[in-house]
Amino acid sequence: MLLHVRLSGWACWCLFSGVFSVFSLQQRLTVNLNGKWRLSNSNGSLLLPAQVPGCVHSALQQQGYITDPYFRFNDVSYRWIALDNWTYTTTFTLSAELSVKQKVLLVFDGVDTVGSVSLNGIAVGKTNNMFCRHEQSSFSWDWGPSFPTMGLWKGVRLEAFDILQLVQVSSVPLYNDAFSQWRVQIELLIDAVQTARGQLTLSIPELDSEQTFQTHFNPGKTKSNFTILINTVLEMTPVSLLCYPPQVYFRTVELIQEPVVGSPGLSFYFRINGKPIFLKGSNWIPVHSFQDQVTPDVLKNLLQSAVDANMNALRVWGGGVYEQDLFYEICDELGIMVWQDFMFACAMYPTETDFIQTVREEVVQQVQRLKSHPSIIIWSGNNENEAALATDWFDIPASQRPKYIRDYVMLYVDNIKKLVQEEDQSRPFLVSSPTNGAESEQEGWVAENPYDPHYGDVHFYSYILDCWDWRTFPRTRFASEYGFQSWPSFSTLQPVSIKEDWSYGSNFTSHRQHHEDGNQQMILQTALHFHLPNATDPLKRFTDTLYITQVMQAQCVKTQTEFYRRSRSEIIEGKGHTMGALYWQLNDIWQAPSWSSIEFGGKWKMLHYFAQSFFAAVFPVAFEEDDTLVIYAISDLSRDLKLRVNVFSWTELDPVCTLNSSMLLVPGGSAVAVFKQPVASLLAGCGNCTRLTCLLTFQLEDDSSQQGPTNYHFLCSPKDAQGLRRPNITVKVEEKKTCFSVTLHSDSVAPFVWLDVGNIPGRFSSNGFLMVSRNRTVDFNAWRPTSVAELTASLTITSLRDIY
Template identity: 55%
Template sequence: NWTYSRTFKTPFDVRKWQKVNLVFEGVDTVAQILINNITLGRTDNMFNRYVSTVFCSEGASVFSSKPFCAEHFQCIQIHIKIGPRVQKEQCSFSWDWGPSFPTQGIWKDVRIEAYNDYHLIYFSLTSFFEKSAQQWSLEIESIFDVVSSKPIAGLVTVNIPKLQTRQTFSVKLQPGEGSIVLLVNINKSSTVEAWWPNGHGKQTGYNMTTTFIMEAGYQIEKSSKAYFRTVELVQEPIPGSPGLSFYFRINGRPIFIKGSNWIPADSFQDRVTYDTLWLLLKSAADANMNALRVWGGGVYEQDEFYDICDEIGIMIWQDFMFACALYPTDQYYLESIRAEVSHQVRRLKSHPSIILWSGNNENEAAIASNWFSIPYADREVYIKDYVMLYVKNIREIVLTEDKSRPFIASSPTNGLESVKEGWVSQNPYDTHYGDTHFYDYSSDCWNWTVYPKTRFASEYGFQSWPSFSTIEKISSTEDWSYTSNFSLHRQHHENGNDQMLQQIGYHFKLPQSTDPIKKLKDTIYLTQVMQAQCIKTETEFYRFSQSEIIKGEGHTMGALYWQLNDIWQAPSWASLEYGGKWKLLHYFAQNFFAPLLPVAYEDKGVLYIYGVSDLHADHKLTLRVVVHSWSSLEPVCTLAKEGVTVKAQSAVPIYKESIDDLLERCRNCTRKSCVITFCLVGEGGLQSPTNHHFLSSLKDAVGLEKSHISASVSQQDDIYIFVLHTTAIAPFVSLDVGSIKGRFSDNGFLMTEQKKVVVFYPWEPTCVEELEKSLTLTSLVDVV
């Protein structure tokens, strides 16, 4: 139990102001708020904004916030056992990727504010495009607390200089809390640049000033950024398929969603700085992502998170904070939730990066699949509660507060089909509708046929361990074993360590070194290789499925793997380690999310290559296919197929050949002795990453030799150039500079040429000597 207290002197005479408020932007979670031993209020919702009116005299005052645990709440620790009774960050009580650190206290700003007549509480703007008039407009909403007993009249002027738009409105504020909504039509003679997701255009914003001049001479001036963006969630019939589509159209253009899922960046939110957010989000954009899903078991992120996403073009699928649980619907709880939802929507709806509100994480699926062993006779009660919370309350508020973006009740969901079935469908994982979450740790992850040909993949993934340099900081020598108590303690996913070894064993030889530290480092390396290759296979499957329907399934228009970031140093599904270091998966993501990518797969002995493009125009390209022997740096044979048309924003088949015919043409090649690489090349420097296709498990590879890889390092302005030389083909070459912060231009690659140049982008000052001293080079043949 903690009591926060502060003795302060009010810097003004309270009696001269009509209203004085004590404002908490966030309290975690159950507390009693007092001034001079007078209770002003109680809190029970971490995500609410609490405002209490203060009545006090001049002189010193004592403010305190202390725990409050009434019978109604069952106490904070008990609520997890009986079901959520207060609103708190759920993952603070642990998840299968994080620790149990249930925080409490004042976690956001607290202040005293005083005013006469009126006060602006919320200010938001959303954009709309009127097709018939071919004109953009802004809806500006201002919510006031008017303490005057009489209406207050005034003028509001909106000025957007760059768009030659200036409009003045006469307004009248009524006593009490209320809003005024203004519609500003943008000057049609001005060219409006829309906000686009990363990879599809600029993230243009326009400086806007809104001036309120009211009676009695009071004036408020708000400076803000105006963005212009439309979003539609398209759910409509698809020719040749039962069900409905599920994709996003931004500014009228269908967009394939590429990205990951976001969890809280730390167990302790006060440690999450702007620099922390910038590093993680910029890393997402640098890996060619255009979207993140803010998961519903964490927190609504701070304003800076969404500001950065606006700036760099990361679209946000925003869950409300409900996940994997059954929630009450008593009146007290619903009032708290309604206040939470209203506050968060009003706070966030100005951000163009937010493209979707989602009611919860996996709660429709939880009821439909009966995760909580609800007796069949009681099932309708829980469905009724589900509809009451997410539809009749949360959805109702969202649709009232924000008409500029879509809402879905859950994820996964069948979307409109779930609505048709009463909001809880019989099978929320139906691939013909909505989005899906999919995890399979036992099947061979290189086998693309195990993955669902879904409309939208919003969760999927595999675990890996973070780098040794990351866990070394929080462990000691006796912990440096894959089976140590430390390893078991940090692994919060049941059988997670064994599942990783099982996946590794399908295609790689497990480490056998008698040196326990080397064995651990080799195992960590292989978990990262395995994770990267698994998610590469699954993501590429989703990308090449976007333009086709096979047996009624397909038209996949989104791939958000689980998960982007870590909350602490531990094995998890993340591609970014705690602190921001890129795992091999994140380097792979940079390639498998590339705007232009050739993707290969086998079906019944036939090799297919698809050309996948996010580009806005068709391109005639050359497909280069190279067959290498594991035993030589000289290619066995090369094919150049010219005049290949890759259509805009689609996936099209561009190559087909049986493996037997290919190997016969490339003499002295077998499945076990050779590997295929391929890329797309066009005019003007247009080129895809080089992709690879393994013809057998690498544990069965024949001719793979021990490679000797050397590196020279030099500085060029603010970056560092690593020139690598190898004596033999080297699979999954990993460069690691320990705790030096930064990222490489490429990593975990298949090195098929004698020389390769890699760039290192430092995030903090370093030097050639430090990089040379810290550098470790590892490839698959180094694992013993």
């Protein structure tokens, strides 16, 4: 048989999964049609092998018709690919066993996007939604390239059966407060050729639970629900670095929006198994422009990197893709909570009948596919579309505004929200992000000000105001987007660039920056507190500039995140009780400047190393108000803690003086002030210290040891620091059993010490740190075989004073 899939080119106009058994259902016969297909363009001038799953760009690159699409300006050079029409073709033979089946289905799990399917010359279907199974960030963003992809990006297969087949199974645990009892709601999607009656046994072996049901299925696709009552369960708590043994865990999730004492507005936080949880994490974007190139190892590395930075949550952003099953499986295993957007972002969408119908199919399919994953704690209808309407991003005429609001409500409330709540009663639904939540609903789903910090979640970006001034940030209930850009390291840029590109003012650096004035904004923000690189050697000046943008980004996001974490337990002028900090963004889709903390390829930026500290379970945070230094103890755990403050001179590696607080109980899930003193009196008691000559470090301790990382506070901008000199740092690399140790020796204070081993993939245990000791040892975990000699030869060490 001859199968054609013709894809139309894009014009330029713009925890509980699988632990039960199902018996007495006939097994289907499946024929996998993945593998080598043939691919041709509209006029037949190109004919080449193509892998399925895959896309046209990947096939052209694999066969040598194009080079790396990410190289230099190839995103522009290869626009012709998206403007052509492409046809995938394969032939297959039906086996005798399959040909006698009563029903045979041709299943496409993902077609990107507008296409038609024919079998032996007979049209059998059309496609227009890449997120539906058939029996969009592709057009660029400010952090990514424009590659409108086409292809069979998920699997293709034949399914054949006689009486009935199990199409899909999903399950969610539900808790009955009245009876203090758990039950598991199991949903089966059955495709029956004829009326079928029988016996169905569902079991959860780990909980020794089993029930048998008499069943009846009518012809066609039927959805049936069954409930198993559970007497004893283990409840899951999403805590970073907590590894669960093989077992069945249950969890409830609630989004709490209720009046706040001493404040107008409503709370906005998640309660997991009855416990309020502060969400610490980031936002997830597509890993690659070509989804067939996203490997399990890449997913595992990124998600483990999130956990290793003490994150407990990720928001899957609504302008990308619904991630593959493995993404959610890993999140389940690692205890990462997922805020799942539907794929609608920053646009006004149509509400014609055909579009609404394909959206309904998309929503049902995705919820049925994903709702068994306990990692998902909330569905969200769209990214920023309520805010777009409320603040008139698109210059909608006043006379048309009521129609746009009606269309918004029709799409996200009357359809998506209603469908999600029908399909899944186990987790909350939020119409948009940012939103005022329950208050937006009271205002007809589009609030006058969706950024009101008294309600819901907030997205906040400010690139001009001083990011070291915490007063510039909104004291919001929940911060679901915020951040600053930086450039990736030179080793990440080098493979996709040439020598003439290696300057901050080159055509390449301008082309890679998709955020308006982004490169200039980074320099302006950096210059507020740092000297700009001034090396005479062009390459060193370029690499120093890459470094200082990462310093700026890390310090800015650190300041903002610390502000949100210390705002957890307090209400100031009616604002506060912040219960989430998800910075924008975790990962990169290509080698370019962006808000990410992990570069394309998996290398950690300085920001991600900082996140290890500012998301730590126990951490001290300092700020100044009215020339008074205040230090908070932030703890996710209940601990008796005391504070040690060390005052250092920029010229010395020994503390000028040390201050200690008394022991204080810091309740779990709180931020408590443990130190408050005017800066002038603090310095007066420390010899000849002034704001320009000294800096502070501080740490929390119990009776026996330090708890959590050490933090620091600069009393002036580093560019104004007196006595800061270029350090002489020597290094020794040694091989250990499972990693390499790198021991540094410095002869002076060194801020933002950055270790880089070029193109040797791997990760340091700590990086970008303030060195106020003569010796410091960090580990390096290599992701490929290497040696002490290679590491030593590749290692470069940069600190702040080295760039000017």
